[in-house]
Amino acid sequence: MVPLAFVLLWALVSACATTSAELSPSPSIPTPPTASPTPAPPTGDEIIDLFLALVLDDQFTFHIVVSGTMSAVQGSTREDLTLGMDMDVRGEDGVGDAIVDLGPSEVSLRLLVLDGLGYVEDNGTWTEIPGYESTTPLNPFFRLAGPGDLSYEGYIRRGGALTRHLRSLVWMGGDISELEAQGWTEVTIEESQSDIFVDETGAPIRMDFRGVFTGQYEGVPASFDFDVVYEFSNVAEPVVLPEP
Secondary structure, eight states, rough: OHHHHHEEEEEEEHHHHHHHHHHHHOOOOOOOOOOOOOOOOHHHHHHHHHHHHTTTTOOOEEEEEEEEEEEEEEEEEEEEEEEEEEEEEETEEEEEEEEESSSSOOEEEEEEEEEEEEEEEEEEEEEEEEOOOOOOOTTTTTOSSSGGGGGHHHHHHEEEEEEEEEEEEEESSSSSGGGGGEEEEEEEEEEEEEEEEOOOOOEEEEEEEEEEEEEEEEEEEEEEEEEEEEEETTTTTOOOOOOO
């Protein structure tokens, strides 16, 4: 039988050991840093809103490179032309180079559009173009009126980077109603597709436009088709235009 004194001594030692352990400072354990939550990427509707806030600004600025082909058919006659443009644009004004290749001949000029007037550069001097009238704004998104004019098509990889894909639900070419004054009648849009690629801020990167319309031109069945690529850079950066 274990002596009572020994049991009491063991209980006392155990109690002291427990008390000592409780009173001793615990080793410091570093608290792991709180991870900041990764913000969710913008939704499709948010991307459309960001895009429209940029491109519908009256003073929207950007650099644009345009390359495209256009074909006009009237009866049995067909004419093809190639269009190229490289311009800095601010609102309705812009400056840059334009090239129109009509096949047998090519026209190249440096163009300035400012306050509704057009100028061409000749040996460093800007000369006003008599009777110049711009019927199509330099901003290729001018036909968009709101979110209802666009659909969100998701992500797409272009040039190794993921971009957001939008599609226009409206005609993105020139004003069809103005063709009547040029001799067209019974004009009908046969094909219209505009695919727009933007980054996560809504800034446009590229637009591919394909369009076809048909009708009567001076009483003869005719058609006109477009296949144009617009590439954007320097979006929302300052643009300085020369004073003619």
